[in-house]
Every structure is written in structure tokens, then in C-alpha cells.
Amino acid sequence: MKKYNLLLCFLFSAYVHMVGQPNCEAYKYYGDTLKYQACKAAEGRKGHYQFSKTYQESLDKAISIDPSFAYAYKAKSTAYLKSGDFITWKELMDKAVNNNPIENLDYRGWCRFQFFRDYKGAIEDIELLDSLVEYDIGYCQNGYYHLNVAKGLCYKALGQNEKAIEIIENQLNHDDHHSGLFDYLHLGVLYLELGDFHNAIEKLLIQADENDLAENRFYLALVYKSLNQYDDYVSNLKLAREKYISNNKMFDPYSAQVDKIYLSDIEDEIQIAKEKGYDF
Amino acid sequence: MNKYLPFALIFFIACCSQSPSQYLRWVGDSVYDANLDEKNFSLCNGENRVIQYFNLGDGLTYKGERKGLWKEINSQYNSIDVDESGWIRIRFIVNCNGQTGRFRVISADESYNEYKFDNRITDQLLEISKKLDGWEVKVSKGQQVDYYQYLIFKIQQGRLIEILP
Numbered sequence A: 001m002k003k004y005n006l007l008l009c010f011l012f013s014a015y016v017h018m019v020g021q022p023n024c025e026a027y028k029y030y031g032d033t034l035k036y037q038a039c040k041a042a043e044g045r046k047g048h049y050q051f052s053k054t055y056q057e058s059l060d061k062a063i064s065i066d067p068s069f070a071y072a073y074k075a076k077s078t079a080y081l082k083s084g085d086f087i088t089w090k091e092l093m094d095k096a097v098n099n100n101p102i103e104n105l106d107y108r109g110w111c112r113f114q115f116f117r118d119y120k121g122a123i124e125d126i127e128l129l130d131s132l133v134e135y136d137i138g139y140c141q142n143g144y145y146h147l148n149v150a151k152g153l154c155y156k157a158l159g160q161n162e163k164a165i166e167i168i169e170n171q172l173n174h175d176d177h178h179s180g181l182f183d184y185l186h187l188g189v190l191y192l193e194l195g196d197f198h199n200a201i202e203k204l205l206i207q208a209d210e211n212d213l214a215e216n217r218f219y220l221a222l223v224y225k226s227l228n229q230y231d232d233y234v235s236n237l238k239l240a241r242e243k244y245i246s247n248n249k250m251f252d253p254y255s256a257q258v259d260k261i262y263l264s265d266i267e268d269e270i271q272i273a274k275e276k277g278y279d280f
Numbered sequence B: 001m002n003k004y005l006p007f008a009l010i011f012f013i014a015c016c017s018q019s020p021s022q023y024l025r026w027v028g029d030s031v032y033d034a035n036l037d038e039k040n041f042s043l044c045n046g047e048n049r050v051i052q053y054f055n056l057g058d059g060l061t062y063k064g065e066r067k068g069l070w071k072e073i074n075s076q077y078n079s080i081d082v083d084e085s086g087w088i089r090i091r092f093i094v095n096c097n098g099q100t101g102r103f104r105v106i107s108a109d110e111s112y113n114e115y116k117f118d119n120r121i122t123d124q125l126l127e128i129s130k131k132l133d134g135w136e137v138k139v140s141k142g143q144q145v146d147y148y149q150y151l152i153f154k155i156q157q158g159r160l161i162e163i164l165p
Helices: A002-019 A024-029 A033-045 A053-065 A070-082 A086-099 A101-114 A119-132 A147-157 A161-172 A183-194 A197-211 A214-226 A230-245 A263-275 B002-017 B065-074 B119-131
Strands: B086-094 B100-109 B138-140 B143-145 B147-156 B159-164
Touching (some): A147 A183, A183 A214, A197 A214, B086 B119, B119 B147
């Protein structure tokens, strides 16, 4: 079942990208001819790279037809986001949010967290969205996290670990929650950082069951080390190295992820273990 | 000959009345500027074939991974005691030999408004960035490529607290 949840997560990610394209006919159906025309103009970007002149100019044309067409600002913003131009990106996304907060606060909030580590800004956007809608606020753009889990990670970054745990546990306990790729890893690390080793092991083992990565093995090793359970410490360190080398690890092509580890983290810990007399 | 003159004039007016695009090839392209850029830095595959660091799906690639990069930067940056917080982005090209050039800087306060940080912060980060020499060469279809890379430095009260992406 848990494997199916992960599959759903991937499918949802693909779905998010698909529904990102507006249905122009819907504007026509509801009698908004201006938005329909803007939407049709925006279709000129199809098949062109987000960074390209044609892509951007098609969206400019859409905005010139209807300056309240929020989608065009959001679509334009992506190239600026991915090139690290936070000033232009934010200007564009503010326009998208001002014109349609319900459909754009999720993206702005997530990007503030993922690309700029703007934790307070991300929390503001996610909480504002939550206050505006009656339904589930949903998942982040890449489908990796429910937005409430992302909010919890922001609180963790602000030093509020207990609050982060409460938010993430609440979300994971929802009947309709589908596990994200790293939910239990983050939760396990939060417990580890608070010194609650029992819960840390429990959550990290759930992560191992759902999506076994170098990261959960590495943090499990640290928990067992704290508990003086050296056999488990060594075996999990070995597994962490194996998984890292075979690419079973956290990865995002755009930016670093929370709780991600690197090969040097594992090798440094192995060195410590070797100095204590353990073989690798 | 004269009978073609009106058509030629119309063609000329139509061509010249088109305003030039505000965009370059791609968003964020950095055109060579003799006042800013090293003459010796060259692209291997031409201006139109510079890709983004994430285009090949392998993300940021540096000797010792991101951790190695962060260590290198953190070990060189000296905090400046000023009441300034926000982000500084330094974007540049890594060429097919792993050399860097065309450095461009933008910066903003915590509200994402353009903001000029104390020169001791910006100049220091620019110099550190220029000295980084562990960028890995990216290869696409057997050919070594040129690519854009950026670093975002999150600054709080003059201290460097995070390095992105």
C-alpha cells in the first residue's frame, strides 16, 4: 500500500504540471472573453523553452490583452526563479497572487522555501492560503511534500522543532494523506534532534520501509550511536554508504534539500567509527 | 526602378518600426561587457549554446559536492557587523574547461526589493566566487558544454547564513 502511495505522489507531481496549463475554453464558457483572448495569446509559448524570447513574449502579449490574467505572470516567473533572479521573480509572482491568490499562493509559498529559504515568507503564504479555502491546500509544485509538511520544515528551520513535529504529525495522521517521498525521514530527524530516540527510530524505519535512502540509514546510525547500540550503528552506516554510492539518496536538480547528507558526512562518521575499532 | 520605390519605402518603414525585443536569447543571458569581463575567458561552443546548470538533470556539480562548496566559501567569508539582511545572487558561466567568467551580481533586502549591500560584503563574496575552482565540467552527448551557474548567499545582519541553490 505504501508503495502505491509513493506512486500516487509521482503521479500527482505529473498531474500538477499538467493542470498548470489553463483551459482557455473554460474562460469562453463562462463569458470572460478578455481572459479567453489572453489565454489564447499565451498559447504561443507552447513548445518553447521557459527561458526563451518567444515564450516570454507570448505571455507579455497575454498580459497586454488582460493585465489581470494571473497565469501569465506565474508562467513568466519560472525562468527568473530558475536563474536565481529573486527580484523579478517576486515582482511577477506578487502580480499573480494579487490577481488570483487562491491559485498562486501555494506556488509562491513553496518557492520561497525551496529556492530562497525564506521560511517566514513561505509560512505566511501557506497559512494565508489555508485561511482562504475550505478544502485541502494540497501539495507543493514538485509533488514531494504536502504544503503542511513544507510549513513544518519552515518552522524547524526557525528553531521551532516541537511545533514542526506537531504540524507534520497532524498532517500525516489525516486519513487522506498520501506519504511524501521524505515525510518520515524529516520527522525522524526532528525527533533525533530533540533526543527522542524511540520515536526517531520508529519514524526512520517507516521511511526505510517506504523509500529507503542513504539519509534515513545515516540518521538511524546516529540514533543507534547515541543509544550505544554499536552493531546497529555500524550496519546502518554501511548501508548509508552503499545507498549513497548507488544513488539511493535525496536529489533535486534545482536546489539543496532539508536533511540531505553528502558522501563526506558518511565518510567522516565512518572514520569516527574506525577510530573506535569498528571494521568497514 | 521608381515604380518599386513606394514598396521599398513601405518595407523599410515596416522593418524599422518594429521595436527591438527586450529579451535576449534566454532570460538571464549575460552578454560580454569589456568593462566587466575578463578578455581571456572564452566560451567553447558559442553564445547560443550556453545551457543552465540544471538542464542535464544533474544539478549543481562541484568537487566535494555542495558540502565541499559550502565549506570552501564559509572558510573564507568574514562576517561584517552591519544591520543588513537579504540575498545576494552571483551568476556566472562555467565553460567547457571548468573555468568561470561573466560574473553578474544582484541583491535584495528581505522584502525582495533591490538593495545594495555594504561593499565589504558584496566584494568579498564576488572575490570568493571568482576563486572557486572546483566546478565540474558538464558533458552532453559526448561534448563538454558551457553552462550558467548561480550562487545565492543569504545574509543576516552581515553574516552568511545559507548558500543556495
